[in-house]
Amino acid sequence: MTPIKKIPISRLKTGINTFITDEGILRIASNDFENEYKILLQSGLLQRLNEEGLMPNMLIDFQSESSPLTIQEQIDPAIFPYEWSPEMLRSAALCVLKVNQIANQYGYELVDAHPYNVVFKYSQSLWVDVGSFKPASQIKVWNAEKEFMECYVDSLKIAERGLLSIFQHLFLLSGNSFNGEQYTISRSSLQALNTKYLLRIRQYWYILKRFRAGTLDQSQLNKLYRKASKTLLFVLSRLFFPHPPSTNYAYITRKIKRMRFSYNTTWGSYHEKAHLYDDNNQPLLSDRLSYIFDLAISLKPSSVLELAGNQGILSRAIARNPGIKRTICSDYDHKAIDSLFLNIQNTREKLYVSRFNFMISEIDLLGSRRPLRMTSDLVIALAVVHHLSLSQGFSFQAIIEQISLFSRKYIIVEFMPKGLWNGIFAPPLPAWYSEDEFVACLRLSHNILIRHQLESNRVVFLLEKNKSSL
Numbered sequence: 001m002t003p004i005k006k007i008p009i010s011r012l013k014t015g016i017n018t019f020i021t022d023e024g025i026l027r028i029a030s031n032d033f034e035n036e037y038k039i040l041l042q043s044g045l046l047q048r049l050n051e052e053g054l055m056p057n058m059l060i061d062f063q064s065e066s067s068p069l070t071i072q073e074q075i076d077p078a079i080f081p082y083e084w085s086p087e088m089l090r091s092a093a094l095c096v097l098k099v100n101q102i103a104n105q106y107g108y109e110l111v112d113a114h115p116y117n118v119v120f121k122y123s124q125s126l127w128v129d130v131g132s133f134k135p136a137s138q139i140k141v142w143n144a145e146k147e148f149m150e151c152y153v154d155s156l157k158i159a160e161r162g163l164l165s166i167f168q169h170l171f172l173l174s175g176n177s178f179n180g181e182q183y184t185i186s187r188s189s190l191q192a193l194n195t196k197y198l199l200r201i202r203q204y205w206y207i208l209k210r211f212r213a214g215t216l217d218q219s220q221l222n223k224l225y226r227k228a229s230k231t232l233l234f235v236l237s238r239l240f241f242p243h244p245p246s247t248n249y250a251y252i253t254r255k256i257k258r259m260r261f262s263y264n265t266t267w268g269s270y271h272e273k274a275h276l277y278d279d280n281n282q283p284l285l286s287d288r289l290s291y292i293f294d295l296a297i298s299l300k301p302s303s304v305l306e307l308a309g310n311q312g313i314l315s316r317a318i319a320r321n322p323g324i325k326r327t328i329c330s331d332y333d334h335k336a337i338d339s340l341f342l343n344i345q346n347t348r349e350k351l352y353v354s355r356f357n358f359m360i361s362e363i364d365l366l367g368s369r370r371p372l373r374m375t376s377d378l379v380i381a382l383a384v385v386h387h388l389s390l391s392q393g394f395s396f397q398a399i400i401e402q403i404s405l406f407s408r409k410y411i412i413v414e415f416m417p418k419g420l421w422n423g424i425f426a427p428p429l430p431a432w433y434s435e436d437e438f439v440a441c442l443r444l445s446h447n448i449l450i451r452h453q454l455e456s457n458r459v460v461f462l463l464e465k466n467k468s469s470l
Contacts, residue, residue: 017030043107092118155171164265268339277311305327307384316344330358374406412460439461
């Protein structure tokens with residue numbers, strides 16, 4: 001087994017060197033962490049999490065003469081937290097809670113609870129960071145509780161209030177942190193408070209909790225709050241925590257499960273309204289989608305990405321084909337992705353789900369650009385060109401270039417000759433909006449293999465990238 005690439009954040013705070021290999025994610029302890037790592041591997045914790053389906057499949061070796069190591073299944077593609085919908089974040093939160101509760105049974109806890117340590121294998125959320133398990137100093141109080149509440153519970157509160165534009169940026173601009181502005185938004189009663197003081201109060205709350213539980217010693221107290229009086233802390237801790245506090249997992253779990261995301265979006269229920277689901281939430285392909293499904297399967301791709309796939313009717317049908325190794329359905333609509341995620345959550349369907357706007361290239365962490373992560377043999381983009389060009393002002397060339405970034409070979413794309421026609425009426429079209437102009441842009445970097453008129457306002461094109469675009 002030859003390491004192919006060392007992960008840039010390897011050994012950061014954890015003492016574990018992490019490599020991408022041809023067999024999976026290899027983790028080897030550094031010399032100063034070797035004994036601690038071996039004890040962890042011998043504890044049975046990782047084996048238990050594997051059996052519970054809370055971590056990716058893993059080979060654990062602590063008996064060989066070499067350093068103890070794990071080889072973990074690599075999940076491809078990586079779907080980052082800023083590409084999750086609220087229901088995906090809820091699933092990840094419940095996964096982290098279960099992982100930490102089981103870790104407590106073995107005398108460990110998670111010291112890094114943030115969402116970047118969670119991945120999705122299809123619709124299943126999995127914990128991946130072996131280096132985040134540390135011996136628990138006090139089982140009753142979880143040291144990473146503050147981070148967990150900020151990253152998951154407070155973020156979900158923002159989604160629950162329907163503030164989706166803020167929600168989708170939470171883990172993009174600030175990484176895995178949660179700032180004071182976001183905290184005031186998640187609690188409407190606190191919006192009048194200065195965020196600086198609010199954050200200070202919040203920090204004191206968790207310090208008080210640790211102090212009352214007996215897990216904060218005098219040296220830590222002096223280091224963190226030299227100006228704070230031990231007597232005052234004692235009085236306040238008795239006031240807020242008359243009994244020794246503990247992390248109430250049952251309460252937090254109920255709180256997360258009871259959250260309701262009742263927001264409405266423009267396209268969130270499009271496939272439902274088009275009667276493309278049966279009574280058992282199984283996909284029903286229309287004649288149009290059946291044609292595109294047959295066309296896609298005839299190309300024999302090993303990987304397929306659907307852009308603007310809404311509630312994923314077509315993607316679900318494609319993912320069931322045994323010849324296709326990886327299918328991804330993406331859409332920028334939170335409600336549509338939530339609906340798709342919930343529909344497949346307990347079905348074991350081999351479909352990856354991601355929420356993003358493919359016309360916007362966010363700055364990916366660690367330089368992992370989205371098109372590289374999600375590049376597929378076939379990319380499908382249906383009924384989206386007219387919206388992007390007529391409603392959002394993108395040129396045909398810009399749209400095709402963005403779609404092409406995700407494609408390794410083929411593209412299936414629709415053009416709507418009547419523009420934003422609703423079946424009865426359509427706004428006047430600008431002179432530049434025509435099939436001839438669209439085709440001219442296609443031919444700049446693609447060969448047109450098929451042009452087929454599906455309906456009066458739907459023309460589908462099958463494209464193959466030419467040498468200039470590879």
